């Protein structure tokens with residue numbers, strides 16, 4: 564999957580592919596990342612990319628032309644059609660379902676805005692989708708772009724090993740994750756649940772599913788409401804709720 568990022572700080576976003584899972588994915592050619600700086604498409608001495616807002620008010624707005632030229636340059640850098648995605652608080656909240664869809668695209672052009680925003684006409688002329696990574700205000704779209712790249716990269720074939728990928732699947736089934744433990748067995752008097760030491764993989768799988776269901780019920784009932792629970796899941800959740808009441 565190819566990611567082109569239009570940003571005043573292209574090197575910052577590109578750094579997401581310098582480390583860890585995304586770094587290895589890039590080294591293995593499973594993803595590529597290309598930065599485009601709108602300042603390179605300005606023609607005045609000050610390399611102006613922003614200007615004062617019409618109608619007055621605080622802050623500056625990013626101008627259409629440098630952004631548009633950077634997007635066009637990104638489009639032409641690869642023959643495949645690209646969807647242009649703008650990261651902003653006005654976008655659709657990004658969730659795993661949205662990431663799963665985006666990760667099927669051959670390439671995306673991510674627009675990371677700064678200042679108070681970008682001229683609305685650029686959005687009308689060039690942007691296909693607007694996404695938000697959460698209801699809070701960042702200083703720019705770069706971190707949001709890096710979040711989207713990381714979340715998509717994990718879903719690309721071959722990026723995660725089979726085991727981790729399976730774990731990813733269970734989580735992306737819309738439930739919260741179960742608790743995890745590793746050595747030592749006791750920390751400040753807190754012991755690892757004995758089921759995890761039993762070696763009984765059927766019991767362990769059931770316990771983990773029960774914990775995922777129970778934690779989702781407790782912490783994110785909105786997510787649970789979206790799930791079609793099997794008979795077995797309902798029984799596990801009832802068991803969790805009973806144990807909680809005891």
Ligand SMILES: Nc1nonc1C(=O)N1CCN(Cc2ccccn2)CC1
Pocket residue numbers: 650651652653675676677678679680681694695696697698699700701702703704705707
């Ligand atoms: N939350 C988020 N999820 O994606 N991006 C964000 C986010 O906070 N930001 C900060 C403001 N930037 C510039 C901006 C300002 C106003 C309107 C549109 N764009 C965009 C990126």
